[in-house]
Amino acid sequence: MSSESPDEEDLQRGGSWQIFGGVILSITGFGPTTCFDWAVNRSERTLQVRWLVPLLAEADGRAWFLRCLDCACGTDEAGAAAAYHFAFPLRDLFTSNYYRCRGKPDLSRQFIHYYNPLLGLPEDFGVSEVWLTAPGGELRHPAAPGKAGWHEGFLQQRIQDDQLLARARDVARTLRTEADAVLITTSWVVLVECKYKGGPASEQYERHLLMGRALAARLSRGFHFGMVVEDERDDRFARLHFPYVRWCDIAAKCKEM
Numbered sequence: 001m002s003s004e005s006p007d008e009e010d011l012q013r014g015g016s017w018q019i020f021g022g023v024i025l026s027i028t029g030f031g032p033t034t035c036f037d038w039a040v041n042r043s044e045r046t047l048q049v050r051w052l053v054p055l056l057a058e059a060d061g062r063a064w065f066l067r068c069l070d071c072a073c074g075t076d077e078a079g080a081a082a083a084y085h086f087a088f089p090l091r092d093l094f095t096s097n098y099y100r101c102r103g104k105p106d107l108s109r110q111f112i113h114y115y116n117p118l119l120g121l122p123e124d125f126g127v128s129e130v131w132l133t134a135p136g137g138e139l140r141h142p143a144a145p146g147k148a149g150w151h152e153g154f155l156q157q158r159i160q161d162d163q164l165l166a167r168a169r170d171v172a173r174t175l176r177t178e179a180d181a182v183l184i185t186t187s188w189v190v191l192v193e194c195k196y197k198g199g200p201a202s203e204q205y206e207r208h209l210l211m212g213r214a215l216a217a218r219l220s221r222g223f224h225f226g227m228v229v230e231d232e233r234d235d236r237f238a239r240l241h242f243p244y245v246r247w248c249d250i251a252a253k254c255k256e257m
Helices: 008-012 044-056 059-068 075-079 089-101 105-118 127-131 152-158 162-175 202-218 247-256
Strands: 017-020 023-026 082-087 179-184 188-194 222-229 244-246
Touching: 044 059, 044 082, 044 179, 044 188, 044 247, 059 075, 059 179, 059 247, 082 089, 089 105, 089 162, 089 179, 089 202, 105 127, 105 202, 127 152, 152 162, 162 202, 179 202, 188 202, 202 222, 222 247, 244 247
Parallel strands: 188 222, 222 244
Antiparallel strands: 017 023, 082 179, 179 188
């Protein structure tokens, strides 16, 4: 710090001075960050692999975690839960049935009438107009990439009712939704969204609820949603009513296990 006032030429020469609240500070120059560490990391997925994966690999960790998320299952049921990370459970269950029924007209129609209500559509929705429109009259997978799936232009051409159109859009969005983590007990499907540097987003939250509720209905279980977050609940997101666990609490639990 200097007590002398730099003249205008000094201020323009190399940016070696800045004034903060009347105090003149000397700046030595830019220095790039020299290493990548956990303070720099911004990835929820990287943090999840470091802390949440090992926690949920242990029965005690699963029981503690589900208790923190206020899931109504008992300790033994929670400890026996199956935990999956970075999974598409609804899409994969749907796709396993899809391949079993594709090419078999009777089974294809049974498949459509089963999945339509589960995915929020009328039971008889779009059998010939939407579902059976792949080459050769085969089943069209809603979440197939590009023109093969239920893309926007395809749906608009075939669905005139705006409410039905919105619900059909949600089918593809729901099947494409990834679960950061999902725990499946004998009674519950517990879907977990992990956030690190960012806060909860309403659209993402709503998409997770659509997928989680459909998955729970598909497995005939109750549905529970929770989050892993960096900080205490922010009042800005108070309308999103979810139980949560902090990363620091997960780290502390891992270290004591």
